[in-house]
Amino acid sequence: MRAEQAEQAELQRRRVRLMIKITARAGAYRKGLVTAVGRLSPEEAVILADLERNGLQVPQLHDVLCGGHVLVDDPQLYENWRFAEGSRTRLSSHHRDIDKTRYPDIGMRGDVVREKLHGRTAQGTWVQLEKTPAAFGKRKLPTLNDLRHLMDYVVYRITRSNVGPWGLSRMTERRPMYLSPVLAVPTSLTPPVARSLARALRRIEEDDDVTAVSQDLAARFPPPDRADLAGELGHALSGRAGRGLFGNSDVWVTQTPSRSAAELLRQRPEAPAVDGRPQGRPGRGAA
Template sequence: MERKHGLGLGRYAGRSGGAARDGESARRAEKVRERVRLLIEITARSGAYRKGLVAAAAHLSAEEAAILADLEGHGLQVPQLHDVLCGGHVLVDDVRLYDKWNFAKVSHPRLSSHHRDIDKNRYPDIGMRGHVVREKLHGRTVQGTWVQLEKTPAAFGGRKLPSIDDVRHLVDYLVYRFTRSNVGPWGLSRRTERRPMYLSPMLAVPTSLTPPVARMLARTLHRIEEADDVTSASADLAARFPPPDRADLSKELGRSLSGRAGRGLFGASEVWVTQTPSRGAAAVLRESSLPSPGGWQAGGVS
């Protein structure tokens, strides 16, 4: 009897733990949705879009938010979000996104002419519909994942007779041919497959140096470091705190910066602070700059 009772408690505890995990996942998904909605509202204030973008963002699904959040996590900035929403072709050097964006309940296989060098039987293109993305289409590249938002979904080959969406998609293709711009859900973008947007590109290529070049480079780097050492601080401090003694400074070249290399989410966008400084902070700064009453006197401290 006690064993059965214990098993029952374990079963209920498992259910409680699963419910807690589901609740935490739902809270994280809602947090991501709110962040992406805010990004869309920010870019909608300055960019030119078709009507209805902000209203569509209010119905943003968790899957749509996850895709846009992943792009932001790979370096997408607010100005670049305009091209994404307008159908820009995006390349991300991360193969994991191909499977991550294949959502079980909302994704479906699609036919497209993008990246024909990829084996489409092994890596078929995947579509997904949503209020903001309209028709999201993504697939594999040689070393990553590509994604593009389309104004009109197409299902060529899925039916014997074309649907009205297929006709509209054909019209969008004609617009592309005449304007050389992709037709996205909220506008046109010049970021086509031939001129894509790159996120997190793998630019670091390992290479070796010949011994004479390596020695010359090491001497130059040592000379630069010594010059920085004497100019960045007073001479006595520089002598007391020498830099680390590294045998070969050339090995430090080419190391990539963590995160997004300091460019930030807003990058080159026209964002500035319009709020005046805090009065409390200004008062503290003024007080810290004033001399102390009576000042310091020699021999005043015993």
């Protein structure tokens, strides 16, 4: 069982690493993020994977890594993120309406999250990544990190942006990022609406067939004939619905075109000869 758990944890780390590397290609971050991803700890991967499970998309991951304040409608995450190793209670000024004696804020350091801070809200859990860890508390003298933390606070006051480990984010406690696992509610369509929607989807698909690629390529690779196009929309998906992990991310191709594939696509197939006489091309009358 332990071997299976270790394998699942490693798969989760690989997935989170890939998400971060993808967003690092499109967004601007402080130097060192990709290097830090290679040292991603299992605890850091759990936190980011839990956010993704609750609806976080790759474009939103940029704000998380840059210190965005995140609210999640899941109070259980508060306990799930109190790890046996690395977690410690911390003082903070966030969400003062919560009883900090019962629900103290929890800090954790890591190569990617730098300083993760999370706590309870009235209905769920909040989390925020910080550039500089702070150790303010009773009977503790200020350290160099505490002074750096104060400098980050000055930057926040000037820019009105949180200072995260890899950049600045406008997603502050007053304007947080909100994730909710219950926003997507499965529902059904009435038959007239379903038929109208199916016609619209078929029209869009037919237009895509001739505009997304060349007409010659579209004719060679027709799309599958599906009886229920509406069944592929979010209302009929199992689990979470919505725009998916990549949301409105930019999509790009890094591979160079294959010369062999291009040569094959330029060839025009000829019908086999019958009685020594060549036949016409498919779709045309014989000469």
